[in-house]
Amino acid sequence: GAGVSQSPSNKVTEKGKDVELRCDPISGHTALYWYRQSLGQGLEFLIYFQGNSAPDKSGLPSDRFSAERTGGSVSTLTIQRTQQEDSAVYLCASSWDRGGSPLHFGNGTRLTVT
Amino acid sequence: SQQGEEDPQALSIQEGENATMNCSYKTSINNLQWYRQNSGRGLVHLILIRSNEREKHSGRLRVTLDTSKKSSSLLITASRAADTASYFCATTSSGGYQKVTFGIGTKLQVIP
Numbered sequence: 001g002a003g004v005s006q007s008p009s010n011k012v013t014e015k016g017k018d019v020e021l022r023c024d025p026i027s028g029h030t031a032l033y034w035y036r037q038s039l040g041q042g043l044e045f046l047i048y049f050q051g052n053s054a055p056d057k058s059g060l061p062s063d064r065f066s067a068e069r070t071g072g073s074v075s076t077l078t079i080q081r082t083q084q085e086d087s088a089v090y091l092c093a094s095s096w097d098r099g100g101s102p103l104h105f106g107n108g109t110r111l112t113v114t
Numbered sequence: 115s116q117q118g119e120e121d122p123q124a125l126s127i128q129e130g131e132n133a134t135m136n137c138s139y140k141t142s143i144n145n146l147q148w149y150r151q152n153s154g155r156g157l158v159h160l161i162l163i164r165s166n167e168r169e170k171h172s173g174r175l176r177v178t179l180d181t182s183k184k185s186s187s188l189l190i191t192a193s194r195a196a197d198t199a200s201y202f203c204a205t206t207s208s209g210g211y212q213k214v215t216f217g218i219g220t221k222l223q224v225i226p
Contacts, residue, residue: 043216102162103159104159
């Protein structure tokens with residue numbers, strides 16, 4: 001596609017439910033990042049994929065968070081047993097996996113846990 | 115964790131004035147990038163400066179990098195109301211894989 005696509009754009013869920021967020025990167029981009037942004041805050045790094053592998057999962061806040069990437073393309077971020085503090089905008093970005101490549105961001109998924 | 119720290123966190127100027135935002139970071143970097151965000155959604159890449167560069171220009175944007183002080187500045191000249199947005203610096207770590215870490219951002223308001 002022309003850009004990074006994220007779905008859904010908005011998600012409201014009840015506390016305790018599981019959610020899946022999807023990211024479709026730009027075709028050919030081997031690097032994929034997930035970030036979380038709480039209201040009025042900066043971007044919190046969650047996880048980075050190089051192809052299908054994740055060399056850095058250090059940003060995942062707890063074991064309720066997991067992510068996978070298949071075929072070097074689509075990635076899903078799963079949050080199990082959601083909590084109210086998980087409410088945020090979840091941003092995905094992709095880039096060519098070489099030095100100096102800018103990140104291309106999707107418009108994010110706004111997650112609200114009630 | 116936040117690698118970059120932008121300052122000021124908020125800036126309000128009149129249209130036509132210049133806006134300067136600063137970013138400091140802690141570890142060795144491969145490059146530093148500036149991004150813009152409107153309405154709390156996706157970020158747009160503005161400019162990238164490599165660790166061996168000291169200054170870069172793109173249109174009304176001027177970026178400087180001082181690796182000895184681990185700091186960068188973004189200057190927007192002749193600001194317009196449309197420049198109102200949040201601006202973030204992002205550092206790409208050197209060595210290993212290239213982790214891109216963002217700062218907390220500067221919220222710029224340009225008053226018409």
